[in-house]
Amino acid sequence: MKFLRSGLSAVLAGSGVMWMTTAASASTDAAVVPPGVTAGVVVFDRETGEFTEQLNPDLQFRSASVVKLLIVLDFLSDRGPRYDIPAADRARLDVMLRSSDDDAASYYWEERGGGAIVDRMVARLGLTHTERPPATHPGFWGYVAITAADTVRIYRYLLEQAPAPVREYVLGNLGQATRCGTDGFDQYFGIAAVFDLAFRVKQGWSGFTNSGGCASATPRAAGIDLTSEALHTTGTVGTDDRTIVAVYTLHPDGTGYGKAYSDLTRLTRSLTVPGGIRAEGTWVTTSGSGVRVRSEASTSSQVLGVLPAGVDVLVSCQRKGELVEGSPRSSEWWAYLPKYGGYVTNVYVGSGSDKLPGVPDCQ
Incomplete structure (x- = not known):
């Protein structure tokens, strides 16, 4: 059986660009396409x-x-x-x-x-x-x-x-x-x-x-x-x-x-x-690969998921937990990711200080 999720070399040949004739027929200003995409x-x-x-x-x-x-x-x-x-x-x-x-x-x-x-x-x-x-x-x-x-x-x-x-x-x-x-x-x-x-x-x-x-x-x-x-x-x-x-x-x-x-x-x-x-919260970017999302703010708690490397995640709040030693920084703060229902150490979320600026403490 062939492996079927792999891609073509580019957009399929003969595609062209045509506009829909129903309702609006031009692109809107709202869609923001990242460079190179x-x-x-x-x-x-x-x-x-x-x-x-x-x-x-x-x-x-x-x-x-x-x-x-x-x-x-x-x-x-x-x-x-x-x-x-x-x-x-x-x-x-x-x-x-x-x-x-x-x-x-x-x-x-x-x-x-x-x-x-x-x-x-x-x-x-x-x-x-x-x-x-x-x-x-x-x-x-x-x-x-x-x-x-x-x-x-x-x-x-x-x-x-x-x-x-x-x-x-x-x-x-x-x-x-x-x-x-x-x-x-x-x-x-x-x-x-x-x-x-x-x-x-x-x-x-x-x-x-x-x-x-x-x-x-x-x-x-x-x-x-x-x-x-x-x-x-x-x-x-x-x-x-x-x-x-x-x-x-x-x-x-x-x-x-x-x-x-x-x-x-x-x-x-x-x-x-x-x-x-x-979804409500603040979007921040992770660093590193294989970053684990855990059920509590500690490395001994259950792993709920693993983040793709360098991905944007939504953070709703942060709380103190286990101190995690990392490079270039260490942190005892953990960010709560509502879409995962768990926490990730701030060592691998955002950049700069060990506590995320503008993100409220978890209540």
Whole structure:
């Protein structure tokens, strides 16, 4: 079985840039794209029927794991009217949607005809710029070409046209996305990092060789030429899935996962997302790699997670705890990360003094 999360050498050939003709047809001023990043962004407010953000909406990117939305919709398309899912399939699909499992995606890609899945879903959902993987890599589902605009169409189909059992199953799983993918990458970037409470996500990442922050990541397959690393965040935000957000990004070859994670999250933070409740706190950057988030302010407490190297994290407060000796500084202060529900020593958060300026003490 082929390893399918690796990337293409660049944006898929023949993509071009076309603008959506519905509602706003030009990029807005709000989206702030970090230097060196290529982005495609669409934000659609279902309550007003308007687009609040559009930037390169029809620019094609390799889909990475976002294509798993098409895989599950194709699987469910011929199971009506009851849409019963056998236990073995439910187990595979649950982990594919919640934890972005590649083995599950590969299983259905082969079982259901590979590129034919894309052809069927393009016709059913009215997608305009989604295409099979290139002829040179027909088995690589992560090479499906997709756009931010077509991604919004996928979510609109789920929310507005799909049979209720399909909508409830797929969106229910996206609302239970795990922090760690089964390949060891932390997938709480973008939408999941910026917003609190109501959100559902299907993320995508491709071409990264360094640790994603959870566990030992699966090595990429040898012999595949990879250049631009890809990181995507897609999903819905707000009560009753008010706003659909699709952000696709490509990063210069060799970009570390932590930097791409932070750049995508910064871009997402700049967007106008009606109904979104933004997580409160102060954004700071970590230093070092393998920094552990712990249940209490001590090195003997339970490890809740491991941060990607050099990543932006949200800090809500700080408290005194165990003194940690480090270089170039030591600190007895620990920052609380609400998105992790735990603490990280200030030795590896921010820079300068041992206590973070402007961050309140935990009560």
